[in-house]
Amino acid sequence: xxxxxxxxxxxxxxxxxxxxxxxxxxxxxxxxxxxxxxxxxxxxxxxxxxxxxxxxxxxxxxxxxxxxxxxxxxxxxxxxxxxxxxxxxxxxxxxxxxxxxxxxxxxxxxxxxxxxxxxxxxxxxxxxxxxx
Amino acid sequence: xxxxxxxxxxxxxxxxxxxxxxxxxxxxxxxxxxxxxxxxxxxxxxxxxxxxxxxxxxxxxxxxxxxxxxxxxxxxxxxxxxxxxxxxxxxxxxxxxxxxxxxxxxxxxxxxxxxxxxxxxxxxxxxxxxxx
DNA sequence: CTATTGTACAACCAAATGGTTGTAGATGGA
DNA sequence: TCCATCTACAACCATTTGGTTGTACAATAG
Numbered sequence: 001x002x003x004x005x006x007x008x009x010x011x012x013x014x015x016x017x018x019x020x021x022x023x024x025x026x027x028x029x030x031x032x033x034x035x036x037x038x039x040x041x042x043x044x045x046x047x048x049x050x051x052x053x054x055x056x057x058x059x060x061x062x063x064x065x066x067x068x069x070x071x072x073x074x075x076x077x078x079x080x081x082x083x084x085x086x087x088x089x090x091x092x093x094x095x096x097x098x099x100x101x102x103x104x105x106x107x108x109x110x111x112x113x114x115x116x117x118x119x120x121x122x123x124x125x126x127x128x129x130x131x132x
Numbered sequence: 133x134x135x136x137x138x139x140x141x142x143x144x145x146x147x148x149x150x151x152x153x154x155x156x157x158x159x160x161x162x163x164x165x166x167x168x169x170x171x172x173x174x175x176x177x178x179x180x181x182x183x184x185x186x187x188x189x190x191x192x193x194x195x196x197x198x199x200x201x202x203x204x205x206x207x208x209x210x211x212x213x214x215x216x217x218x219x220x221x222x223x224x225x226x227x228x229x230x231x232x233x234x235x236x237x238x239x240x241x242x243x244x245x246x247x248x249x250x251x252x253x254x255x256x257x258x259x260x261x262x263x264x
Numbered sequence: 265c266t267a268t269t270g271t272a273c274a275a276c277c278a279a280a281t282g283g284t285t286g287t288a289g290a291t292g293g294a
Numbered sequence: 295t296c297c298a299t300c301t302a303c304a305a306c307c308a309t310t311t312g313g314t315t316g317t318a319c320a321a322t323a324g
Contacts (some may be wrong), residue, residue, distance in 0.1 A: 012157040015159075015160070017157075017159075018157050018159060019157075019159035020157075020158035021154075021156040022154070024153040024157075024226075025149075025150050025151075025152075025153035025154035026150065026312090027146040027149075027150060027156055029231070030149070030226075030280095033230055034229070034230060037230065042270075042271095043270075043271070044269080044270050044271080051316080052313070052314090053313075053314065054271085055268085055272090055273085055313085055314075055315080056312070056313055056314075057310070057315095058272075058273095059311090059313085060312090063311095064258075075260075076321065076322075077239065077269070077270050077271075077320065077321040077322065078269095078271085078321095079270075079271065083230075085231070087232050088227055088230050091227055091229055092224065094156075094162075095220055095224055095227070097162075097166070097222055098162070098165055098166060098169065098215075099217070099220050099282065099322090100219050100226045108290075128268090158281095158282090167280080174300075174301095175300075175301070176300055176301080178298080183281090184283070184284090185283075185284065186300085186301085187280070187283085187285080187302090187303085188283055188284075189283075190301075190302075190303090191281090191282075191283085192282090193280095208292070208300090209290065209291040209292065209293065209299065209300050209301075210291095210299095210300065210301085211300080211301065213301095263289095
Protein backbone atom coordinates (compact mmCIF):
# COMPACT_ATOMS: atom_id res chain seq x y z
CA UNK A 1 0.00 0.00 0.00
CA UNK A 2 1.94 2.65 -1.25
CA UNK A 3 -0.37 5.34 -0.30
CA UNK A 4 -0.89 7.13 -3.56
CA UNK A 5 -1.89 5.15 -6.56
CA UNK A 6 1.57 5.42 -7.94
CA UNK A 7 2.42 1.75 -8.10
CA UNK A 8 -0.63 0.04 -6.78
CA UNK A 9 -0.55 -2.76 -9.31
CA UNK A 10 2.75 -4.50 -8.76
CA UNK A 11 4.45 -3.68 -5.52
CA UNK A 12 7.80 -4.72 -6.92
CA UNK A 13 8.19 -1.62 -9.03
CA UNK A 14 9.06 0.53 -6.04
CA UNK A 15 11.88 -1.70 -5.01
CA UNK A 16 13.26 -1.55 -8.51
CA UNK A 17 13.38 2.21 -8.41
CA UNK A 18 14.74 2.08 -4.88
CA UNK A 19 17.61 -0.10 -6.03
CA UNK A 20 18.19 2.08 -9.06
CA UNK A 21 18.61 5.31 -7.14
CA UNK A 22 20.41 3.63 -4.27
CA UNK A 23 22.97 2.28 -6.71
CA UNK A 24 23.44 5.78 -8.10
CA UNK A 25 23.86 7.30 -4.65
CA UNK A 26 27.54 6.45 -4.34
CA UNK A 27 30.49 8.21 -5.92
CA UNK A 28 32.48 5.03 -6.52
CA UNK A 29 29.55 3.33 -8.19
CA UNK A 30 28.85 6.31 -10.43
CA UNK A 31 32.49 6.31 -11.40
CA UNK A 32 32.32 2.62 -12.26
CA UNK A 33 29.31 3.35 -14.41
CA UNK A 34 31.09 6.09 -16.31
CA UNK A 35 34.12 3.99 -16.97
CA UNK A 36 32.20 0.90 -18.00
CA UNK A 37 30.15 2.86 -20.48
CA UNK A 38 33.29 3.69 -22.41
CA UNK A 39 34.98 0.33 -22.06
CA UNK A 40 34.27 -3.12 -20.77
CA UNK A 41 36.48 -3.54 -17.75
CA UNK A 42 37.18 -6.56 -15.61
CA UNK A 43 36.41 -6.34 -11.93
CA UNK A 44 40.04 -6.66 -10.99
CA UNK A 45 41.01 -3.89 -13.37
CA UNK A 46 38.36 -1.68 -11.86
CA UNK A 47 39.45 -2.60 -8.36
CA UNK A 48 43.06 -1.64 -9.12
CA UNK A 49 42.04 2.01 -9.49
CA UNK A 50 40.13 2.52 -6.25
CA UNK A 51 41.54 2.89 -2.77
CA UNK A 52 39.71 -0.14 -1.48
CA UNK A 53 39.89 -3.89 -1.63
CA UNK A 54 38.89 -6.08 -4.53
CA UNK A 55 36.00 -7.50 -2.52
CA UNK A 56 34.64 -4.01 -1.87
CA UNK A 57 34.61 -3.18 -5.57
CA UNK A 58 33.05 -6.55 -6.22
CA UNK A 59 30.22 -5.62 -3.87
CA UNK A 60 29.74 -2.29 -5.64
CA UNK A 61 29.47 -4.09 -8.95
CA UNK A 62 26.92 -6.45 -7.44
CA UNK A 63 24.84 -3.49 -6.29
CA UNK A 64 24.99 -2.02 -9.79
CA UNK A 65 24.08 -5.37 -11.29
CA UNK A 66 21.08 -5.90 -9.03
CA UNK A 67 19.92 -2.41 -10.00
CA UNK A 68 20.13 -3.38 -13.66
CA UNK A 69 22.72 -0.71 -14.35
CA UNK A 70 25.49 -3.04 -15.47
CA UNK A 71 25.81 -6.52 -16.88
CA UNK A 72 28.64 -8.98 -16.41
CA UNK A 73 30.02 -11.26 -19.06
CA UNK A 74 32.72 -13.86 -18.67
CA UNK A 75 35.79 -13.79 -20.85
CA UNK A 76 38.16 -16.49 -19.77
CA UNK A 77 38.80 -15.97 -16.09
CA UNK A 78 37.83 -12.33 -16.23
CA UNK A 79 34.40 -10.93 -15.70
CA UNK A 80 33.78 -7.94 -17.90
CA UNK A 81 31.52 -5.23 -16.57
CA UNK A 82 29.52 -3.10 -18.94
CA UNK A 83 27.05 -0.34 -18.27
CA UNK A 84 23.59 -0.77 -19.73
CA UNK A 85 22.72 2.56 -21.36
CA UNK A 86 19.03 1.79 -21.15
CA UNK A 87 19.27 1.83 -17.38
CA UNK A 88 20.10 5.51 -17.44
CA UNK A 89 16.90 5.93 -19.40
CA UNK A 90 15.02 4.04 -16.69
CA UNK A 91 16.34 6.39 -14.05
CA UNK A 92 15.34 9.30 -16.23
CA UNK A 93 11.85 7.87 -16.53
CA UNK A 94 11.59 7.69 -12.77
CA UNK A 95 12.46 11.36 -12.63
CA UNK A 96 9.89 12.03 -15.31
CA UNK A 97 7.31 10.62 -12.94
CA UNK A 98 8.13 13.40 -10.54
CA UNK A 99 8.31 16.05 -13.19
CA UNK A 100 4.94 15.11 -14.63
CA UNK A 101 3.39 15.90 -11.27
CA UNK A 102 5.13 19.24 -11.37
CA UNK A 103 3.79 19.84 -14.85
CA UNK A 104 0.28 19.07 -13.62
CA UNK A 105 0.73 21.70 -10.94
CA UNK A 106 1.90 24.28 -13.43
CA UNK A 107 -1.00 23.40 -15.63
CA UNK A 108 -3.43 23.89 -12.78
CA UNK A 109 -1.86 27.25 -11.95
CA UNK A 110 -1.99 28.25 -15.57
CA UNK A 111 -5.70 27.51 -15.51
CA UNK A 112 -6.15 29.84 -12.58
CA UNK A 113 -4.09 32.52 -14.23
CA UNK A 114 -6.00 32.25 -17.49
CA UNK A 115 -9.10 33.08 -15.52
CA UNK A 116 -7.68 35.75 -13.29
CA UNK A 117 -4.89 37.23 -15.32
CA UNK A 118 -6.06 36.74 -18.88
CA UNK A 119 -5.59 40.38 -19.83
CA UNK A 120 -1.85 40.05 -19.33
CA UNK A 121 -1.50 38.18 -22.59
CA UNK A 122 0.27 34.93 -23.41
CA UNK A 123 3.70 36.14 -22.42
CA UNK A 124 2.45 37.46 -19.15
CA UNK A 125 5.62 38.17 -17.30
CA UNK A 126 4.12 39.19 -14.01
CA UNK A 127 5.30 37.41 -10.91
CA UNK A 128 2.78 34.81 -10.04
CA UNK A 129 4.78 32.52 -7.80
CA UNK A 130 3.54 31.64 -4.36
CA UNK A 131 6.78 32.81 -2.87
CA UNK A 132 6.10 36.40 -2.76
CA UNK B 133 33.43 18.75 -16.92
CA UNK B 134 32.60 18.02 -13.99
CA UNK B 135 32.91 14.78 -13.31
CA UNK B 136 32.24 14.43 -9.87
CA UNK B 137 34.30 11.56 -9.39
CA UNK B 138 37.78 10.65 -8.57
CA UNK B 139 39.42 13.54 -10.35
CA UNK B 140 37.29 16.27 -8.88
CA UNK B 141 39.11 19.18 -7.42
CA UNK B 142 36.39 20.31 -5.05
CA UNK B 143 35.15 17.18 -3.41
CA UNK B 144 31.90 18.72 -2.25
CA UNK B 145 30.05 18.04 -5.47
CA UNK B 146 30.07 14.28 -4.94
CA UNK B 147 28.34 14.48 -1.64
CA UNK B 148 25.67 16.67 -3.14
CA UNK B 149 24.89 14.10 -5.81
CA UNK B 150 25.14 11.33 -3.24
CA UNK B 151 22.55 13.03 -1.10
CA UNK B 152 20.36 13.73 -4.09
CA UNK B 153 20.15 10.14 -5.25
CA UNK B 154 20.06 8.76 -1.74
CA UNK B 155 17.03 10.92 -1.00
CA UNK B 156 15.36 9.59 -4.13
CA UNK B 157 16.09 5.97 -3.22
CA UNK B 158 13.11 5.58 -0.91
CA UNK B 159 9.49 5.01 -1.84
CA UNK B 160 8.10 7.13 0.97
CA UNK B 161 10.36 10.04 0.12
CA UNK B 162 9.49 9.89 -3.57
CA UNK B 163 5.85 9.89 -2.60
CA UNK B 164 6.37 12.94 -0.41
CA UNK B 165 8.03 14.65 -3.34
CA UNK B 166 5.13 13.91 -5.65
CA UNK B 167 2.56 15.17 -3.20
CA UNK B 168 4.44 18.31 -2.29
CA UNK B 169 4.87 19.28 -5.91
CA UNK B 170 1.13 19.52 -6.27
CA UNK B 171 0.43 21.13 -2.91
CA UNK B 172 2.24 22.54 0.04
CA UNK B 173 1.61 20.17 2.90
CA UNK B 174 2.46 20.43 6.57
CA UNK B 175 4.63 17.72 8.05
CA UNK B 176 1.84 16.52 10.30
CA UNK B 177 -0.56 16.28 7.40
CA UNK B 178 2.00 14.27 5.47
CA UNK B 179 2.64 12.07 8.48
CA UNK B 180 -1.06 11.30 8.85
CA UNK B 181 -1.05 9.42 5.55
CA UNK B 182 1.88 7.08 6.12
CA UNK B 183 1.98 3.99 8.28
CA UNK B 184 4.75 5.34 10.45
CA UNK B 185 5.26 7.84 13.21
CA UNK B 186 5.41 11.59 12.86
CA UNK B 187 9.08 11.58 13.79
CA UNK B 188 9.87 9.12 11.01
CA UNK B 189 8.21 11.32 8.41
CA UNK B 190 10.01 14.28 9.88
CA UNK B 191 13.30 12.50 9.29
CA UNK B 192 12.34 11.75 5.70
CA UNK B 193 11.57 15.42 5.14
CA UNK B 194 14.93 16.34 6.64
CA UNK B 195 16.67 13.99 4.23
CA UNK B 196 14.81 15.57 1.32
CA UNK B 197 15.65 19.04 2.60
CA UNK B 198 19.36 18.30 2.97
CA UNK B 199 19.30 16.98 -0.60
CA UNK B 200 17.81 20.26 -1.76
CA UNK B 201 14.69 18.52 -3.03
CA UNK B 202 12.22 20.33 -0.79
CA UNK B 203 12.04 23.56 1.14
CA UNK B 204 10.20 24.24 4.37
CA UNK B 205 8.34 27.40 5.19
CA UNK B 206 6.61 28.27 8.43
CA UNK B 207 2.96 29.20 8.48
CA UNK B 208 1.85 29.69 12.01
CA UNK B 209 2.68 26.58 13.92
CA UNK B 210 2.81 24.48 10.78
CA UNK B 211 5.81 23.87 8.59
CA UNK B 212 4.82 23.67 4.95
CA UNK B 213 6.85 21.36 2.72
CA UNK B 214 7.22 22.10 -0.95
CA UNK B 215 9.16 20.31 -3.64
CA UNK B 216 11.71 22.34 -5.55
CA UNK B 217 11.17 21.52 -9.23
CA UNK B 218 14.70 22.61 -10.08
CA UNK B 219 16.03 19.79 -7.96
CA UNK B 220 14.56 17.25 -10.33
CA UNK B 221 16.51 19.03 -13.03
CA UNK B 222 19.67 18.65 -10.97
CA UNK B 223 19.14 14.93 -10.73
CA UNK B 224 18.58 14.84 -14.45
CA UNK B 225 21.85 16.66 -15.00
CA UNK B 226 23.65 14.07 -12.95
CA UNK B 227 22.19 11.41 -15.22
CA UNK B 228 23.25 13.45 -18.23
CA UNK B 229 26.81 13.12 -16.99
CA UNK B 230 26.51 9.37 -17.41
CA UNK B 231 24.75 9.59 -20.72
CA UNK B 232 27.35 11.91 -22.19
CA UNK B 233 29.96 9.25 -21.56
CA UNK B 234 27.74 6.78 -23.36
CA UNK B 235 27.43 9.20 -26.25
CA UNK B 236 31.20 9.47 -26.43
CA UNK B 237 31.42 5.71 -26.67
CA UNK B 238 28.89 5.59 -29.47
CA UNK B 239 30.81 8.31 -31.23
CA UNK B 240 34.01 6.36 -30.96
CA UNK B 241 32.33 3.24 -32.26
CA UNK B 242 30.89 5.22 -35.13
CA UNK B 243 34.42 6.22 -36.01
CA UNK B 244 35.48 2.61 -36.14
CA UNK B 245 32.49 1.70 -38.22
CA UNK B 246 33.17 4.51 -40.64
CA UNK B 247 36.56 2.95 -41.23
CA UNK B 248 35.49 -0.65 -41.37
CA UNK B 249 32.02 -0.37 -42.75
CA UNK B 250 32.35 2.71 -44.91
CA UNK B 251 30.60 1.15 -47.86
CA UNK B 252 27.36 1.39 -45.91
CA UNK B 253 27.29 5.08 -46.72
CA UNK B 254 27.33 8.21 -44.55
CA UNK B 255 23.84 7.42 -43.44
CA UNK B 256 25.13 4.59 -41.39
CA UNK B 257 21.69 3.33 -40.73
CA UNK B 258 22.75 -0.15 -39.83
CA UNK B 259 22.15 -1.23 -36.28
CA UNK B 260 25.31 -0.71 -34.37
CA UNK B 261 23.80 -0.42 -30.94
CA UNK B 262 25.25 -2.17 -27.93
CA UNK B 263 22.28 -4.47 -27.69
CA UNK B 264 23.10 -6.26 -30.84
C1' DC C 265 52.15 -30.13 -12.17
C1' DT C 266 52.93 -25.55 -10.02
C1' DA C 267 52.31 -20.81 -9.63
C1' DT C 268 49.75 -16.84 -10.65
C1' DT C 269 45.73 -14.39 -11.70
C1' DG C 270 40.74 -13.32 -11.37
C1' DT C 271 36.51 -14.41 -9.02
C1' DA C 272 33.30 -15.83 -5.57
C1' DC C 273 31.81 -16.04 -1.08
C1' DA C 274 31.69 -16.19 3.93
C1' DA C 275 32.60 -14.05 8.43
C1' DC C 276 33.29 -10.09 10.79
C1' DC C 277 33.05 -5.08 12.18
C1' DA C 278 32.06 0.12 12.44
C1' DA C 279 28.94 3.32 10.89
C1' DA C 280 24.77 4.81 8.81
C1' DT C 281 19.56 4.04 8.02
C1' DG C 282 14.99 3.76 9.26
C1' DG C 283 12.17 3.13 12.63
C1' DT C 284 10.44 3.73 17.58
C1' DT C 285 9.33 6.40 22.04
C1' DG C 286 9.72 10.20 25.03
C1' DT C 287 10.36 14.98 26.22
C1' DA C 288 10.23 19.83 25.45
C1' DG C 289 9.20 24.28 23.13
C1' DA C 290 6.00 27.27 20.17
C1' DT C 291 1.71 28.46 18.41
C1' DG C 292 -3.36 29.11 18.32
C1' DG C 293 -8.00 28.70 20.34
C1' DA C 294 -11.57 28.36 24.41
C1' DT D 295 -4.94 30.83 31.80
C1' DC D 296 -5.35 26.12 30.12
C1' DC D 297 -5.39 22.89 26.50
C1' DA D 298 -4.72 20.92 22.03
C1' DT D 299 -1.75 20.90 18.05
C1' DC D 300 2.55 21.08 15.48
C1' DT D 301 7.23 20.82 15.53
C1' DA D 302 12.01 19.73 17.14
C1' DC D 303 15.20 16.78 19.03
C1' DA D 304 17.37 13.23 21.82
C1' DA D 305 17.92 8.38 23.05
C1' DC D 306 17.48 3.90 21.72
C1' DC D 307 17.11 -0.33 18.74
C1' DA D 308 17.23 -3.60 14.56
C1' DT D 309 18.80 -3.87 10.11
C1' DT D 310 21.52 -2.58 6.28
C1' DT D 311 25.82 -0.64 4.17
C1' DG D 312 30.40 -0.40 3.17
C1' DG D 313 34.44 -1.88 4.28
C1' DT D 314 37.91 -5.49 5.82
C1' DT D 315 40.22 -10.25 5.82
C1' DG D 316 40.49 -15.00 4.70
C1' DT D 317 39.48 -19.07 2.12
C1' DA D 318 38.29 -21.70 -1.94
C1' DC D 319 37.97 -22.46 -6.80
C1' DA D 320 38.44 -21.90 -11.99
C1' DA D 321 41.47 -20.40 -15.78
C1' DT D 322 45.91 -19.20 -17.62
C1' DA D 323 51.15 -19.12 -17.86
C1' DG D 324 55.56 -21.55 -17.00
